[in-house]
Amino acid sequence: MADLAHVALRLGRLMLINGADTAHVHEAVVALAGRRGYQAHLLISAEGLLLTLANAEGFRTRLGPAVSGMAVNMNALGALDRICRFDPAAVPDIALIDRQLDDIEKGTRIYRPWLVAIGIGITAASLARLFGGDWPVVTVSFLVGMATQSLRQMLVASHTNPVAGAGLAAFGGGIVGALAIKAFPGTSPTLCLVVAGMILVPGVPLLNGLRDTLGDHVGTGLARLTLGTATVLAIALGLFFAAMVAGDTLPVGESFPLLPTGEDFLFSALAGLGYAMLFNVPARAILACMLCAIAGHGLRTAVEQLGLELSVASLIGAFTATILARGLAHRFRVPTVTFAFPGIVAMIPGAFAFRAGVGGLEIMRAGGGASPALVGETIGLAVTTIVVTAAIAIGLCLALAMPVAAPSRSPESAGDPR
Secondary structure, eight states: HHHHHHHHHHHHHHHHHHHOOOOHHHHHHHHHHHHHTTTEEEEEEOOEEEEEEEEEEEEEEEEOOOOOOOOOOHHHHHHHHHHHHHOOOTTTOOOHHHHHHHHHHHOOOOSOOHHHHHHHHHHHHHHHHHOOOOOHHHHHHHHHHHHHHHHHHHHTTTOOEEEEEEHHHHHHHHHHHHHHHHSSSTSSSSSHHHHHHHHTTTTHHHHHHHHHHTTOOOOHHHHHHHHHHHHHHHHHHHHHHHHHTOOOOOSOOOHHHHOOOOHHHHHHHHHHHHHHHHHTOOOGGGGHHHHHIIIIIHHHHHHHHTTTOOOHHHHHHHHHHHHHHHHHHHHTOTTTTTHHHHHHGGGHHHHHHHHHHHHHHHHHHHGOOOOOHHHHHHHHHHHHHHHHHHHHHHHHHHHHHSOOOOOOOOOTTTTTOO
């Protein structure tokens, strides 16, 4: 019983730090114990896991180690899922599972850091194009994405506090973008700074927090949302400092045109490709991330071309992308958010939020002398940000609340995800 409690707590902790939502972790730990003849009662909090195992002979309660760091590693989640589904008759030695958990915890990532940096550069460039940036902005955004990801990797390796690390990476990436864009006189640096922040947004923890809060794990959900919100604020602060140091004046009243639908599909898919590498998605599942990205932003653009308003189109895109993500998540046995985040990240109104923040700072500096046009533009941007974000959240929640039947397990889907 003591050995099983140790292994079950390790399993739950590894699932949490690699991107699983709380309900998925709870289900996996209870199932692992049940396959070996024990009833399990698991309490999951932001500080750690508390597990009680019981059978006819008695019970044992054990506290797991602290949960620190939140990343996304789909390959690790696939390996952990296979451990959950071991036949107890075929694998009677709990020590073997413990050794397999060692291998997962120490395992290397599929993609080299330099390749992930290139992938995130492609994602940043694609996001800039999706937000309406011209080709000089797209080119600089590629450099910004690579620089930001490389800096993030260095900060993670040095065990920097994740909130402070996000702010520092945003500052470094923002400096690269603000300086590099000066090679193209007359080009605004706004989108270069926006994409530096967008690729750092802790989207999966935020979506997991939203799902936990709406479910039966409010405490864990609020903790995740609080950490995610603090990270976003640190990113915004880093970008503002970068613009200030570079001496850029960021325009508030810019407008960005819609891309043709076919071009939007292409750059949405490329944005999903970079996130797939960042999330350590096995090669055979990369297409799933790209499809969800197309279903999200690509569908939103197509609906906008038909005349629907931005918030309604965002709701439709988020709902469709999440429904598709749920089906693919059942197929690959991973949390839904692994595929849902690439599907909705490009729809997050980062450009609107960033320009609203810039406008707020300008109003603060001008005080009573702020022009009515600046005040009106800033309020409009802030309202657009809130409404579009709410529409994305509603579409996401509606899709997560709908019943989706899990497909039958095939020999292929039970195999090695690599």
